[in-house]
Amino acid sequence: MTNEPLASGLYIVATPIGNLGDITLRAIDILTRCDAVACEDTRVTAKLLRHLGLHKPLWRYDDHSSEEDRNRLLEAMRSRSVALVSDAGTPLISDPGYRLVRMARETGIPITSLPGPSAAIVAMTLSGLPNDRFLFAGFLPNKDKARADTLAELARIPATLIFYESAQRLVKTLDAIGEALPGREIAVARELTKLHEECRTGTPSALAAHYTSHPPKGEIVLMIAPPGEDAADENDIDALLLAAMQQDKPSQAAAQVAKATGHDRKALYARAMELKTQGQS
Known part of the structure; x- marks a missing residue:
């Protein structure tokens, strides 16, 4: 770690998903030296910063942020270092932020991404x-x-x-x-x-x-799990078909089991008809 100021730009910082001890040394370094933090919920991020003994300007950025908000952030990144965090885990993974990163790339703003926790x-x-x-x-x-x-x-x-x-x-x-x-x-x-x-x-x-x-x-x-990963044997297939046919027609049962196992639907339908015949005999 160093006390030197960060170069201007966008820093994507992963934060803990639960245990605060999972934050990386590099994440602490960036959060310590950045000029401001863009975050989903200022209350959540303030709690993390307090845990780290830090105080930084917090700028809210989430799914409801306007284009004007995004442009204001981008303008700030031209001369200041801005860390982007989500409430937990790696930003942009089912979290807002990809539009901001896309526009930063398009306008030539430097971007650095730090690896870290992901649920x-x-x-x-x-x-x-x-x-x-x-x-x-x-x-x-x-x-x-x-x-x-x-x-x-x-x-x-x-x-x-x-x-x-x-x-x-x-x-x-x-x-x-x-x-x-x-x-x-x-x-x-x-x-x-x-x-x-x-x-x-x-x-x-x-x-x-x-x-x-x-x-x-x-x-x-x-x-x-993937289809067919369990390599179901004939008894497993028969059990699945019989269970499905308790409520559905053989064709529908075959379609369901085909989705679940990856087996051929036509072959499953033929087997379903055999099982139905056996049950009636």
Whole structure:
């Protein structure tokens, strides 16, 4: 660390997602030497700065900031060093800021990004789900049809899917995943880096039942295993088909299991018809 003033420009600074001890030495250095901090919530960032023994001008910048606010920030960066932080984690990851970075790049303002905490990455490492390929998809839509359409769109992607979710919506979202991707392995990570940190895995229905009787608190990362990753054997496939056919026609059951496992829909339909015939004989 040094006491020399920072060069003018934009500094993207990751902050702790829970445990304040996770802030990096480089983040402390930049926050110590910068001229001002742009943040989502001045109260949250003020708490972090007090923890670090710092006092800086705080400029609010969030999803509701106007173009005029953004232009004012950009103008300040031409002659001053401005750190951009989110309430927790790495800025721009499901947080406001990308327009500011885009415009800074377009106008030639120097940009520096500091690596640091990210809830999605912490959760992925805890989950035990395949991590050679993963897709971060932010928050699922609020409305039922839009959520179902999004899950259908992502169902066949050969990668672990990562979403952010609120505690209030978790059970409803798990129910929706159970309908769209029956049998797919799910991981729910919450209270990351805090005292009551947990990462629970299971089927959508089992997790929905657990969190119905144990309402969760805090921010949540929800992960869905890739299709076919569990290499389900014939007995597993039959069990999934039979469970789906308790409420749906064989064609619909085959479509659901195809989404969940990545198996061929036509082959699953043929097997569903065999199972239906066996059950009637």
